[in-house]
Amino acid sequence: MISTIIDRLLLSIPVLLGVLLFGFLLLQLVPGDPARVVAGPSAAPDVVEALRVQMGLDQPILVQFWAYMERMFTGDLGRSMISNKEVTAELAAAIGPTVELMLACMIWSIPLGIAMGTMAAVKRGSIVDRAIMAISVAGVSLPIFFVGLLAVQYLGVLWLNLPFIGRGGPLWSYDGLRHMILPALSLGAILVGPVARMTRSSVLEVLKLDHVRTARAKGLSERSVILRHGLRNALIPVVTLIGLQAGYLLGGAVVTETIFSWPGIGRLVVGAILSSDFTVAQGAILVFALGFIAINLIVDVLYSLLDPRVRK
Amino acid sequence: MTAKASSPAVDPDAPLLEVKDLKVHFHTETGVFRAVDGVSFSVRRGATLGIVGESGCGKSVTSLGIMRLIAQPPGRYAGGEVKFEGRDILKISEREMRGLRGGRMGMIFQEPMTSLNPVYTIGDQIIESLRAHGVADRKAARKRAIEMLDLVKLPSPETRVDDFPHQLSGGQRQRAMIALALVNDPELLIADEPTTALDVTVQAQILSLMRDLRERTGAAIVLITHDLGVVAETCDDVVVMYAGQVVEKAPVAELFSGPQHPYTLGLMAAVPRLDAQTDRLETIPGSVPPPYLQLPGCRFASRCPLATDHCRAAPPPLREIGPGRSVACWRAPIEEIAA
Numbered sequence: 160m161i162s163t164i165i166d167r168l169l170l171s172i173p174v175l176l177g178v179l180l181f182g183f184l185l186l187q188l189v190p191g192d193p194a195r196v197v198a199g200p201s202a203a204p205d206v207v208e209a210l211r212v213q214m215g216l217d218q219p220i221l222v223q224f225w226a227y228m229e230r231m232f233t234g235d236l237g238r239s240m241i242s243n244k245e246v247t248a249e250l251a252a253a254i255g256p257t258v259e260l261m262l263a264c265m266i267w268s269i270p271l272g273i274a275m276g277t278m279a280a281v282k283r284g285s286i287v288d289r290a291i292m293a294i295s296v297a298g299v300s301l302p303i304f305f306v307g308l309l310a311v312q313y314l315g316v317l318w319l320n321l322p323f324i325g326r327g328g329p330l331w332s333y334d335g336l337r338h339m340i341l342p343a344l345s346l347g348a349i350l351v352g353p354v355a356r357m358t359r360s361s362v363l364e365v366l367k368l369d370h371v372r373t374a375r376a377k378g379l380s381e382r383s384v385i386l387r388h389g390l391r392n393a394l395i396p397v398v399t400l401i402g403l404q405a406g407y408l409l410g411g412a413v414v415t416e417t418i419f420s421w422p423g424i425g426r427l428v429v430g431a432i433l434s435s436d437f438t439v440a441q442g443a444i445l446v447f448a449l450g451f452i453a454i455n456l457i458v459d460v461l462y463s464l465l466d467p468r469v470r471k
Numbered sequence: 472m473t474a475k476a477s478s479p480a481v482d483p484d485a486p487l488l489e490v491k492d493l494k495v496h497f498h499t500e501t502g503v504f505r506a507v508d509g510v511s512f513s514v515r516r517g518a519t520l521g522i523v524g525e526s527g528c529g530k531s532v533t534s535l536g537i538m539r540l541i542a543q544p545p546g547r548y549a550g551g552e553v554k555f556e557g558r559d560i561l562k563i564s565e566r567e568m569r570g571l572r573g574g575r576m577g578m579i580f581q582e583p584m585t586s587l588n589p590v591y592t593i594g595d596q597i598i599e600s601l602r603a604h605g606v607a608d609r610k611a612a613r614k615r616a617i618e619m620l621d622l623v624k625l626p627s628p629e630t631r632v633d634d635f636p637h638q639l640s641g642g643q644r645q646r647a648m649i650a651l652a653l654v655n656d657p658e659l660l661i662a663d664e665p666t667t668a669l670d671v672t673v674q675a676q677i678l679s680l681m682r683d684l685r686e687r688t689g690a691a692i693v694l695i696t697h698d699l700g701v702v703a704e705t706c707d708d709v710v711v712m713y714a715g716q717v718v719e720k721a722p723v724a725e726l727f728s729g730p731q732h733p734y735t736l737g738l739m740a741a742v743p744r745l746d747a748q749t750d751r752l753e754t755i756p757g758s759v760p761p762p763y764l765q766l767p768g769c770r771f772a773s774r775c776p777l778a779t780d781h782c783r784a785a786p787p788p789l790r791e792i793g794p795g796r797s798v799a800c801w802r803a804p805i806e807e808i809a810a
Contacts, residue, residue, distance in 0.1 A: 370585060373651075376538055376577075380603075383599075392589070392590055468635070
C-alpha cells in the first residue's frame with residue numbers, strides 16, 4: 160500500500176512540471192500587459208516601462224521562465240498585482256471553503272448516484288429504472304450554472320428561503336450548514352448522473368459473471384448477492400469515473416462559487432482573470448492542478464483497496 | 472467429516488434426487504428454446520451419476536435447473552418435478568431453497584478462473600457460505616474453512632486461506648471451489664464440468680480428489696461432462712443427453728460394453744483410441760437441429776444411420792430395456808452394428 164502511494168507520488172512529479180510550464184505559458188499568451196495592470200490605467204508610459212524592468216518582464220522568455228520556476232520551488236508565488244497581498248496567503252484563505260464545498264458535494268452525490276444506479280440495475284427495464292435513468296440524463300445534460308440558478312430561484316427564494324450568498328461560517332455551525340446546502344446541491348447535481356449511469360452498467364455487467372452464480376449457489380440472499388458480490392466488484396469502474404470527473408468538478412466549483420459568492424479558489428481565480436491579476440491566477444491554477452493530482456492519488460489508493468489484483 | 476444426521480422419515484432406499492419430466496424453456500427473439508425438454512433421472516444416495524452429451528445438449532441447464540438457479544426470465548420451468556429427499560423443490564419457497572443451496576446441495580462450476588469472486592479471499596468466501604448456513608461464530612467458521620482446504624489437499628491451508636483467487640493456480644482454485652461446495656456437508660454435489668478448464672494432469676488430480684471425497688463424505692454426485700473418459704473413471708450410472716432430452720440411461724459398465732442408442736455409439740466411436748491406427752477422428756455426420764425447431768419424430772433421426780420413416784414420424788419414448796437401463800430409440804435394442 161505504502162509503495163503504491165510512493166509510486167504514484169513519484170509519477171505525479173512530471174505532471175506537476177507540465178502544469179508549471181503550462182501555467183507560465185498561459186499567462187504569456189493572454190492579452191494584457193502586467194506592468195500596465197500594476198501601474199494602473201492612468202500611469203505615464205515611463206512609469207510603466209520602469210515597472211516592466213523591475214518585474215523582469217523585459218528579460219528573454221527563458222530567463223523569465225527560470226525565475227518563475229525558482230520562485231515556484233521556493234514557495235514564493237509573488238504578490239497580487241491588485242491587492243499587493245501575498246498570493247500564498249490569498250490562496251490559503253480560499254482553499255478551505257473550496258475543499259469544504261467539494262466534500263459537501265461528494266458526500267451526498269456519490270452515495271446517491273451509487274444507490275440510484277444499483278437500484279436501476281436490479282430493476283432493469285422497469286419504470287423505476289427508466290425514471291432513474293431519465294433523472295440522470297437530465298443531471299448530465301443540464302449545465303451547472305443553470306442548475307445553480309434554478310436552485311437559487313426555487314429553493315433559495317420561492318420555497319425554502321435558504322441562503323445563497325457567501326459562506327455562513329464553519330460547517331459545523333447552523334448558519335454555515337445552511338449556507339452550504341445550495342452550493343453543494345448544485346455542484347453535486349453534475350456528479351449524480353454520471354455516477355448513477357456508470358454504477359448501473361457496471362452492476363449489470365458484474366451480475367452476469369460466474370462468481371455471482373457461485374454466490375447464489377452458496378445460498379446467499381439476493382440482497383447479499385447484489386451488495387457483496389455485485390456492487391462491491393462494480394465499484395471499481397465507478398471509482399475510475401469519479402477520478403475522471405474530478406477535473407469537471409473543479410471546473411464546476413469555479414462556476415458554483417461564482418454563482419453563490421463562495422469565497423473559494425474558484426471565485427478567486429475568476430476575479431483574478433477578470434482583473435488581469437496574473438500572479439493570483441497562476442497560483443490558483445497551480446492549486447487546481449495539485450487538487451487534481453491529489454484526487455487521482457486518492458482514486459489510485461481506493462483502487463488497491465477495492466481490487467486486490469492491483470495490490471503489490 | 473462429521474456423520475450426517477439423517478433426515479427423519481426418509482426411506483434409505485428412496486433416491487436422493489429424482490428428476491421427473493423436467494422442462495426448462497428459454498424465451499428468446501427467435502422463439503422458444505427448449506433447452507431441457509422432458510428430462511428424467513434419479514440419483515441414489517452416495518452414488519455418482521454422469522450426465523454426458525455434447526455442448527448445447529442441455530446438461531448444464533439441467534444442473535442449474537436442479538439448483539433452481541435458472542434466471543427467470545428469460546428461463547422458465549415449463550413442467551416436471553425435481554424431488555430432493557422426497558420433496559419437490561420447484562414448489563418450495565425461495566427462502567427454503569436458499570437453505571438447500573450451498574447447504575444440503577453443493578455445486579461446483581466449470582470455470583475455476585471466474586467462479587470465485589476476485590475481491591474476497593478464498594477463506595472469506597468459504598466462511599460466508601458457513602455463515603449463511605448457521606455457523607454464527609467467525610472463529611469456528613475460519614477454523615472449519617482451513618479444515619476444508621486441508622481436506623481438498625490445498626498445500627499450507629493456514630496461510631492460503633487468506634489468499635485471493637488470483638494468487639492460486641487453476642487446479643488450486645478448483646480445489647478451493649470444491650471446498651466451498653462441500654463445506655456444509657451436502658448430501659448432493661453437482662459438478663458442472665469440473666475438470667474441463669484444467670490441464671490433463673490437474674484433471675486427474677481433481678477427479679481422484681472427488682472420488683476420495685465421495686468415500687469420505689458419502690455425498691452423491693451429479694457429474695456433468697462431455698468427456699466419456701471421465702465418466703468411465705468416476706461414475707456409477709450414466710445419462711446420455713441429446714438436444715435437451717435423455718436418449719439413454721445405463722450403469723456405467725453396461726453403457727460402455729453395449730451402448731444401445733445410435734447417438735451413444737457415435738459418441739464412443741468419436742473417442743480416439745490408442746490401440747487403433749487412425750488418420751482422422753470419427754465424427755457424427757450432420758449437426759444438432761436448431762433448438763427452437765419442433766420436430767415430429769426422433770431428434771437424432773437426421774444424423775442417424777439407422778433411421779427409418781417411423782423414426783422421423785414419431786418421437787421414441789424412453790423405455791426400459793433391462794434393470795437400470797432405458798433407451799429412447801425405436802430400433803433398440805440394437806445388435807452389434809458398426810456405426
